[in-house]
Amino acid sequence: MVTMKPRSRYPMIGALAVIMLAPWASHSAAVTEAFPGTNGKIVFVSDRDGDDEIYTMNAGRTREDVASLRQLTHNSVPDRDPVFSSDGSKIAFASLRDDNWDVFTMNADGTEEARITEEASGEFQPSFAPGFSRPRQTIVFTSTRDVSAREPFNHEVYRLDPESARLAMQLTFDPELDTEPAWSPTECKIAFSSKRSSGNRDIFIMGCSGLDLRRLTTSPASDSWPAFSPDGKKIAFQSNRSGNTDIYVMNTDGTGQERVTNDVSEEWQPAFSPDGAWIVFTSWNRLGNADIYTRRLDGTAEVRITSGPRDGVRNTQPDWQSVPSAAGGGG
Numbered sequence: 110m111v112t113m114k115p116r117s118r119y120p121m122i123g124a125l126a127v128i129m130l131a132p133w134a135s136h137s138a139a140v141t142e143a144f145p146g147t148n149g150k151i152v153f154v155s156d157r158d159g160d161d162e163i164y165t166m167n168a169g170r171t172r173e174d175v176a177s178l179r180q181l182t183h184n185s186v187p188d189r190d191p192v193f194s195s196d197g198s199k200i201a202f203a204s205l206r207d208d209n210w211d212v213f214t215m216n217a218d219g220t221e222e223a224r225i226t227e228e229a230s231g232e233f234q235p236s237f238a239p240g241f242s243r244p245r246q247t248i249v250f251t252s253t254r255d256v257s258a259r260e261p262f263n264h265e266v267y268r269l270d271p272e273s274a275r276l277a278m279q280l281t282f283d284p285e286l287d288t289e290p291a292w293s294p295t296e297c298k299i300a301f302s303s304k305r306s307s308g309n310r311d312i313f314i315m316g317c318s319g320l321d322l323r324r325l326t327t328s329p330a331s332d333s334w335p336a337f338s339p340d341g342k343k344i345a346f347q348s349n350r351s352g353n354t355d356i357y358v359m360n361t362d363g364t365g366q367e368r369v370t371n372d373v374s375e376e377w378q379p380a381f382s383p384d385g386a387w388i389v390f391t392s393w394n395r396l397g398n399a400d401i402y403t404r405r406l407d408g409t410a411e412v413r414i415t416s417g418p419r420d421g422v423r424n425t426q427p428d429w430q431s432v433p434s435a436a437g438g439g440g
Contacts, residue, residue: 148382149430150177150217151389151414152191152200153401157422161187163202165217168382168389168403168429170412181219190426193217194246195239195294197383197430201225201248203233212250212269217430225269226277230254232267238317239294249280249290249299249317260284266301268317280319286310289334292317293361295341300325300361302333302346312346314361325363336380337361339431345369345379345388356390358406369406376402383431389414391425399423 150165163182167174181200182188190203201214210231215222226232231253238247247270255263264286267277281287285304292299297317302310306324310331315322326332330350337344338358345358351368354375359366370376375393382389382403389403401414401424415424 147432148384148387149197149432151401151403151427151429152181152193152217153415153424153427154189154191155415155422155424157418157424160185161189163188163191163200163219164424165430166414168387168412168414170414174414179219181215190234192236192428193430194237195431197432199237199246201235201237201246203235203250210253212248214246214248226250226252228252228254228277230256234289236290236292236299238292249292251288251290252277255279262286262304264288266290266299266319278319280315280317282319291335291337291344293337293341294339298361300335300337300344302335312344312363314344323363325359325361326366332357334378338381339383339385343381345381347377347379347390356388358388369408370404378426380428382429387429389427389429391427397421397423399425401425401427 148168151168152165154161155164162180164178164180167177186205188202188204191200193200198217199214200217201212203210204213210233212225212232212235213222214225225248232250234251235248249266249268251264252267253264255265263284265279266281266287267279269277283305287301287303290299290301298314299317300312300314303313304310309329310333312325312332312335313322314325328350330348332346332348334347335344342361343358344361345356347354348357354377355371356369356376356379357366358369369388377391379388379390387403387405391399392402393399398420400416402411403414404411
């Protein structure tokens with residue numbers, strides 16, 4: 110089967126003014142587990158209406174699941190990088206409004222959009238801190254505000270807290286790409302991908318103040334798109350170390366790296382289910398389609414969530430909603 114490579118996942122932004130901010134003091138106490146409930150809806154990006162918009166649907170292929178598809182954003186510009194808050198009530202995403210990528214939040218049903226970043230640079234790939242339920246939750250994201258003519262690829266990771274009056278704190282300081290931050294559900298730690306060590310992308314982990322940096326992968330291939338398991342003990346990621354991009358899982362110290370998918374197609378952009386038993390990911394096929402699949406970690410089941418709706422449509426960047434137990438069932 111001939112596989113198709115996806116388009117670039119990184120917005121191309123011009124040179125911007127440099128804003129240097131000191132990292133935060135470290136938090137020593139672990140937070141409570143981020144995913145207290147059952148599996149809910151899956152949020153993803155689709156270009157089925159002509160540009161990238163954000164959709165949700167149930168995690169299944171019954172008639173009711175297919176009918177659950179709902180478009181949340183309606184813009185003439187791309188909306189991307191959706192991610193649920195820890196309680197499943199909010200979605201953070203990036204949008205190219207006003208000719209600039211910024212981070213927005215909205216309710217899980219698409220209502221009450223709020224713009225979180227307002228820089229002249231590009232801000233995208235948000236991830237919520239765990240354990241918060243306020244309208245303006247703490248968010249970590251990728252920014253191009255440190256890009257310059259001398260360092261044209263200088264993407265850094267920043268953190269924005271509700272109490273900071275929207276003053277973002279810089280967490281990484283390297284002229285190479287630092288992108289795709291993911292916040293641990295159980296500790297004050299952030300995983301991200303970077304080209305800082307070898308020129309290839311690798312997975313790193315740091316404290317949520319930017320300290321205690323450790324490299325987790327050392328493959329000569331590209332390792333990226335980290336995602337924590339709900340118990341905070343595993344990290345899923347994508348890698349082309351086998352010659353084909355597949356999903357892998359490892360312990361949070363980098364040990365125990367195991368391949369989860371082994372298909373002739375390309376598998377990208379993993380995220381764990383809230384119950385920790387499944388992975389949701391993007392798969393690219395020979396027709397140029399990208400669709401969302403779920404797979405049990407033990408390999409006993411796989412479900413195709415999206416289908417088209419026509420050749421060339423791309424359904425990408427999935428994340429899985431947690432439904433708190435008190436709210437009753439998933440979805």
